[in-house]
Amino acid sequence: MARKDSILKLKELLILRRDAMRQALAGDLSLLKSLPEQTGGDIVDAALDAAQDEISSKLADFESRELAQIEGALEGIRKGTYGECDICHGKIPLARLNALPYAATCIECQRVAETGGAGAVSDWDNVVDNDVSYSDLETS
Numbered sequence: 001m002a003r004k005d006s007i008l009k010l011k012e013l014l015i016l017r018r019d020a021m022r023q024a025l026a027g028d029l030s031l032l033k034s035l036p037e038q039t040g041g042d043i044v045d046a047a048l049d050a051a052q053d054e055i056s057s058k059l060a061d062f063e064s065r066e067l068a069q070i071e072g073a074l075e076g077i078r079k080g081t082y083g084e085c086d087i088c089h090g091k092i093p094l095a096r097l098n099a100l101p102y103a104a105t106c107i108e109c110q111r112v113a114e115t116g117g118a119g120a121v122s123d124w125d126n127v128v129d130n131d132v133s134y135s136d137l138e139t140s
């Protein structure tokens with residue numbers, strides 16, 4: 001199959017996925033709005049609701065990020081830049097696009113971003129900080 005035809009197929013997939021995500025996000029919001037009416041004043045219930053709220057908002061956060069990536073991919077299809085790596089501007093292999101239709105980078109650039117990026121370094125700093133404070137608590 002020609003690359004162009006594959007991209008047209010992926011476009012359909014992306015649109016389906018986008019619509020499903022929008023629906024899920026709309027569903028999550030209505031679920032959150034309906035919560036106060038269902039619950040009494042019990043402290044345990046309130047705590048459970050808070051945890052549920054947090055889970056829902058984290059889920060919504062993840063879904064809106066994926067939705068943004070899907071919108072970005074659809075924008076790329078409109079502009080004719082879809083399937084190009086954001087970083088090295090090489091062609092992203094179709095196998096990767098089939099696995100992850102909204103991939104914005106090729107595997108090589110993705111790997112470099114994950115292993116050598118500044119974000120990864122600061123994450124490690126946080127892990128070390130947490131370990132130090134944890135052992136301080138244990139010995140005191």
Ligand SMILES: [Zn+2]
Nearest residue numbers: 085088106109
């Ligand atoms: Zn690349």
